[in-house]
Structures are given as structure tokens and as C-alpha cells.
Amino acid sequence: MESTECHRRHTSALALAAADSLGVLHQEPFLPASECERLVDAVERHAQQCGGWPLLGDYEGATSRHVQLEHVPSLHPWLQRHVVGAIVPRLARLFSLDGGALLRPHCRVVKYEADVARPAHTIALHSDGTPFSFILSLNHAFAGGGTYVRCLDRAFSPPVGSALLFCGRWLHCGLPVRSGVRYVLAGFVEIDGVPADLEEALCRVRRLEERLSVVPRLCADGEGLRRRIDGGGTPCALCGTVGRAGRTCHSCAKCGFVACTRCLYARAGPAACEGGEGSWPWRGALPLLVEVERCEWSLSATTIELRPEEKGRAALTRHGVPVSGAAQGEEGQDGRGERHALFVDDLTVPDGASVRPGQVFTKVWLLSQGVEVGAMHWPEEAVDESQLVRDDVDAETFENARWVGHRVLPGAVCLVGRERRGRGEQECGDAGDEDDSNNDTPRHLVEVKVELVAPEQPGRYRVYFRLVHRNSLDGFGDRLWADFVVVSLKQEFSD
Ligand SMILES: O=C(O)CCC(=O)C(=O)O
Numbered sequence: 001m002e003s004t005e006c007h008r009r010h011t012s013a014l015a016l017a018a019a020d021s022l023g024v025l026h027q028e029p030f031l032p033a034s035e036c037e038r039l040v041d042a043v044e045r046h047a048q049q050c051g052g053w054p055l056l057g058d059y060e061g062a063t064s065r066h067v068q069l070e071h072v073p074s075l076h077p078w079l080q081r082h083v084v085g086a087i088v089p090r091l092a093r094l095f096s097l098d099g100g101a102l103l104r105p106h107c108r109v110v111k112y113e114a115d116v117a118r119p120a121h122t123i124a125l126h127s128d129g130t131p132f133s134f135i136l137s138l139n140h141a142f143a144g145g146g147t148y149v150r151c152l153d154r155a156f157s158p159p160v161g162s163a164l165l166f167c168g169r170w171l172h173c174g175l176p177v178r179s180g181v182r183y184v185l186a187g188f189v190e191i192d193g194v195p196a197d198l199e200e201a202l203c204r205v206r207r208l209e210e211r212l213s214v215v216p217r218l219c220a221d222g223e224g225l226r227r228r229i230d231g232g233g234t235p236c237a238l239c240g241t242v243g244r245a246g247r248t249c250h251s252c253a254k255c256g257f258v259a260c261t262r263c264l265y266a267r268a269g270p271a272a273c274e275g276g277e278g279s280w281p282w283r284g285a286l287p288l289l290v291e292v293e294r295c296e297w298s299l300s301a302t303t304i305e306l307r308p309e310e311k312g313r314a315a316l317t318r319h320g321v322p323v324s325g326a327a328q329g330e331e332g333q334d335g336r337g338e339r340h341a342l343f344v345d346d347l348t349v350p351d352g353a354s355v356r357p358g359q360v361f362t363k364v365w366l367l368s369q370g371v372e373v374g375a376m377h378w379p380e381e382a383v384d385e386s387q388l389v390r391d392d393v394d395a396e397t398f399e400n401a402r403w404v405g406h407r408v409l410p411g412a413v414c415l416v417g418r419e420r421r422g423r424g425e426q427e428c429g430d431a432g433d434e435d436d437s438n439n440d441t442p443r444h445l446v447e448v449k450v451e452l453v454a455p456e457q458p459g460r461y462r463v464y465f466r467l468v469h470r471n472s473l474d475g476f477g478d479r480l481w482a483d484f485v486v487v488s489l490k491q492e493f494s495d
């Protein structure tokens with residue numbers, strides 16, 4: 001997957017409008033490997049003197065071990081030099097903070113071990129208690145591991161001596177270590193007297209993260225839904241629909257839980273939080289590890305800008321280019337709100353799915369109107385006024401795209417949820433939606449479908465579409481695509 005596409009897919013709605021100045025993740029080398037080794041040796045010695053590494057106590061579901069460096073007096077000069085003297089000033093510059101207001105960070109070395117009787121190999125999805133955090137890699141003798149950042153849906157494993165610097169309110173986790181031992185230096189940076197604009201930005205991160213709560217994405221056994229499925233014959237455990245793409249628990253052999261993508265997204269939201277106001281619904285929950293391994297883009301730049309700064313308002317971006325109009329409900333020229341359509345997921349035919357030569361199949365995308373990132377609901381007439389058109393403009397895709405036939409189906413653009421109810425119109429979805437009418441299903445999801453005809457010639461094909469305003473033909477929202485592989489029966493048997 002090339003980098004811009006991957007970027008768009010994996011920087012979900014949350015990341016695209018990530019909060020204000022906090023929408024930056026930065027990776028930078030700070031220490032030579034020899035200093036990292038010295039630190040690990042010193043901490044190991046300390047742990048041995050104290051009877052071993054204590055289990056992390058402050059995150060539910062955490063099963064890693066750590067040593068708090070404030071408790072190791074011999075390391076205080078080291079912390080002063082490398083953390084207070086180098087990492088903290090960098091954080092201040094990166095986030096335009098008053099360096100003098102940043103407090104001495106709490107630091108700990110976390111140890112993830114794959115091969116111990118009581119597994120100590122992961123930290124569950126969480127946010128740190130402080131506004132800013134850094135995680136510095138101290139070694140590389142392990143497999144698996146890394147820091148997963150949910151709003152990017154991406155795992156990072158910086159080289160030894162390099163650190164990730166980011167807003168600590170972002171949900172992140174320490175991924176399971178499969179073999180060996182992983183050490184990181186984690187730092188938590190408080191600010192003395194949080195300025196009002198920072199406070200507001202921090203709240204915004206939290207609200208955005210809450211809207212993407214992972215709670216409904218857990219199976220009955222509380223396991224994270226990790227493995228992607230292409231539907232097949234398995235009914236969704238939540239709505240009963242057969243054949244939709246979705247996710248299954250990583251230990252599905254045990255619990256058999258499968259949920260379709262639409263349910264997973266439609267039921268996400270603060271309403272699912274049982275902890276109520278002030279508690280973090282994902283505490284203790286295992287993360288939704290969505291195809292992290294498929295995300296191949298390399299960190300060519302050291303900083304990922306989640307959102308180019310636009311003074312005073314959140315800006316949605318597409319391929320790094322700000323989308324015209326505002327995300328926060330600014331009126332368009334026609335007096336109506338700007339319409340957004342953010343890609344959420346493929347409901348059918350995920351990228352790379354196999355189809356037969358000549359097969360007619362329906363591709364369905366799930367989109368969001370962007371209200372979770374501050375955009376307005378679509379105006380009433382938007383569904384009827386939206387049209388799906390082919391958009392195969394890229395030279396490299398045109399050659400294969402031209403062989404793919406398509407037919408826009410009646411009701412190609414369709415709201416998910418309750419909007420159409422009460423206006424005598426057929427609602428999108430199935431019997432499972434009836435249940436939704438009584439709960440807090442977000443009313444901002446849209447399904448878009450198109451019928452495709454696979455070419456006769458085996459190979460990989462990709463066709464692009466986008467939504468346009470029916471009258472003006474002005475495009476809006478994310479570019480959509482269907483990406484599939486035509487496999488002949490002969491080929492399949494010979495594989
Ligand atoms: O190990 C990691 O990458 C994450 C560590 C972390 O998030 C923490 O210690 O708070």
C-alpha cells in the first residue's frame with residue numbers, strides 16, 4: 001500500500017482533525033546506544049537489589065513491569081542531563097510551550113518480557129495522566145512490541161535511543177512482546193498552570209478519543225477484536241447479518257465472536273461507556289489491533305502532522321491538503337453546512353479480496369459525516385443530492401480500472417441510523433437496526449454502495465469513486481476505492 005493511501009486509511013476521523021496544536025507525533029534520536037545500555041544495566045541492578053521488577057500498578061490490564069526512576073538516586077544526574085536537559089526542551093519547542101512551565105518528568109523504565117510464567121509483555125490501551133509523554137527505545141533484542149497509537153492506527157518501534165514525543169492523552173499501548181525482552185524509558189510531563197487553550201485542546205483530544213471508544217469492539221470474553229474477516233457465512237453476533245466484512249476476536253476459536261464492521265462502528269461512542277462521566281471507558285480493555293501489520297508506510301519525516309494548523313478552527317485534510325470549508329459547522333456559500341464524508345471502513349470486499357472472472361458483486365463503504373470531528377450533520381436533502389461517480393484519474397490505475405464495469409445502484413447513498421425514520425422512507429440496514437432506535441447509535445454514518453463487474457482477465461484491479469453534489473458535480477469527502485484480485489478457478493486450484 002503506498003504511503004498516501006495508507007495515511008488516509010489509517011489516519012481515521014480522529015487523527016484528521018486531531019486536536020489543535022496537539023496533533024503531532026514526533027520521533028527523534030536523543031541517546032547513543034551506549035547510554036541506553038548503561039541505563040538498562042543500572043535499572044536491572046536496582047531491581048535486583050529490591051527483589052525484582054514490580055508489576056505496573058496504575059493501569060488496569062497492564063501486565064508489564066517497571067522501575068520508577070525517581071526511586072533510583074544514582075540515576076538522578078543522568079535524568080537531569082538527558083531528560084531535563086534534552087528531551088523536555090525539545091517537547092517545549094515542539095508544542096510551543098513555555099519551557100519554564102514544564103515540570104520535571106516522572107520517568108520509568110518499563111520491561112516487557114515474553115517468556116515468563118506470568119506474562120509481562122503488554123500494556124493495555126490507555127492515556128497517560130499527563131499532557132505530554134515520551135517513550136524512548138532502550139534496546140532491540142525482542143520481537144513484537146512497539147507503541148501502538150490508536151488515532152493513527154499504527155505501531156511505532158523507534159530505533160534504540162530514539163523517542164516518540166506526543167500528547168499523553170492520546171490512547172496508546174505497549175504492544176505484546178513475542179520473544180525476548182523490551183525496555184523503554186517512558187516519561188510523563190506535567191505543566192505548571194495549564195493555559196486555557198491547552199486545557200481546551202486536551203479536552204478535545206479526550207472527547208474525540210471517547211467517541212471512538214473501543215468498548216463495543218470487544219467480544220463477550222473481553223478480548224480485542226483483531227482479525228479482519230471478509231464476511232463469508234458467519235453471522236454478525238450483534239445484528240445477525242450474514243456476509244458482511246467485520247472483525248473477529250483474536251481467540252475466536254475459543255469464543256466464536258464475530259461482529260460486522262457496521263455494528264462495530266455504529267455502536268461505538270460514549271453511550272457505551274459504563275464508567276460514566278470522568279472515567280475512561282477503555283481502561284482495562286485490550287486494544288483493537290486493526291491490521292497494524294498491514295500498515296507499511298515508513299516514517300520518512302520525523303514529525304507526523306496530524307492536522308496542519310489553521311488558526312482558530314480544526315481543519316480536515318486530505319493527503320495533507322486542507323479540505324476547503326470548515327470542519328466546525330461553518331456555513332458553505334449556499335448557506336448550507338459544508339458536507340464531509342470520511343472513510344470509516346469497507347463493509348464488503350476489503351482490499352485485496354478475491355473475486356471470480358466476470359463476477360458481479362457489491363462494494364459497500366461505511367462513511368462518517370465527520371460530526372465526531374466537529375463537522376455538521378449533512379443537511380436533510382444531502383442523501384438525495386449526493387451521487388457516486390467514477391474517479392479513476394491516476395495514470396497508474398487507469399489502465400487496470402478501465403476493464404472494471406460498474407453500475408450505481410438505486411439508494412447508493414444511504415444513511416445508517418435514524419435520520420430517515422419518520423419521513424416514510426426506507427431505512428438502510430436490516431432488522432438489527434430496529435434495536436438501534438432505542439439506543440444512542442450515532443446518527444452520522446452513511447453507507448455507499450456500487451455494483452461492480454470483475455474483468456475476465458486475472459489480476460489485481462482498483463477502481464476509484466467519489467461522492468459529488470448531484471447538481472454542481474463538485475466532489476466532497478474522501479476518495480473511495482474498490483481493490484480486488486480476479487482469480488480464476490484454475491489458478492485457485494493450482495495454488
Ligand atoms: O511501551 C510502550 O511503548 C508504551 C509505554 C507506555 O505507554 C507507558 O509506560 O505509559
Ligand SMILES: [Fe+2]
Pocket residue numbers: 126127128133172
Ligand atoms: Fe503510556
